[in-house]
Amino acid sequence: MRSRNAALLALFLGTSLAWAQRPERVVLRGPEESDTTAASKDGDPSYVSMVATVVLDPCPAGMVIIPEGAFVMGADDGDRSERPIPVLHLAAFCMDRTEVTVAAYRACVAAGACQPASTTAWWPGITEADHRVNDRWCNANYGDRDDHPVNCIDFDQAAGFCAWRGARLPTEAEWEYAARGDDGRIYPWGDAAPNAHLLNGCGPECVAEGARAGQRWTAMYDESDGWPTTAPVGSFPAGASPSGLLDMAGNVLEWTADPLGTFRIDRGSGWNTDVPSRLRTLQRSWMVPSRRSVVVGARCAWDAGGS
């Protein structure tokens, strides 16, 4: 028995190492395909769990597997741009558990593969007054926000960062499926109304921050969520999506790969979102690709292969 366990452990470690070195060779298998019956017959549960660990985790570190599946994108009660696309079938893919952090993005800059995140916001027609309001909220202006989401990056910077990692931006459909799964839920966590424990949105702390910049925002909930602007990524585990992705509502919106005319779609919502309807998993936004917004960052996806 001991020697068999040792042999299985060696097999497990060897397989894990091989996969870590050659992610492109991974063939995703669903749990129903894994051969656990033969092992459980022997009454050795550790064997089953080792097999399951290998089979179910084909993603690079920091990413989560989003299983192959079908879902209805949008909803009947969405606005015109959100009308349902009846059934979309998606192959399995991997997606970052959290938004791209300031520190992760800086590593790409240090490697010479990314342009630095900007210290200023930008969009066509931006005024000096807009700069005075917005620039203070670009995280590149601060030395203590390494674990906050990078913001004030344009589409090319977001796509370039993912490419540097051997990944890519998610499609809009992938983003929505990762955020809501296949049960038609309104928010990543379900249908419950948003509150200060589920996300970093605009509570009284954000209203006060806006007021300091001369903005009149309204609070979406009465209790402070603790973060006037961005929060360290993953600060709200109670608001996780069905797949365990964090901050799919609140903190920052995220660039996706999809164009809409000359615009690019971004998904999600931000730290200053103050209307619950804009937190919905089907919420769509679009911006010129050159825009650098204080409420927009990135999250990368990766092809799981096979399946």
Ligand SMILES: [Ca+2]
């Ligand atoms: Ca907040």
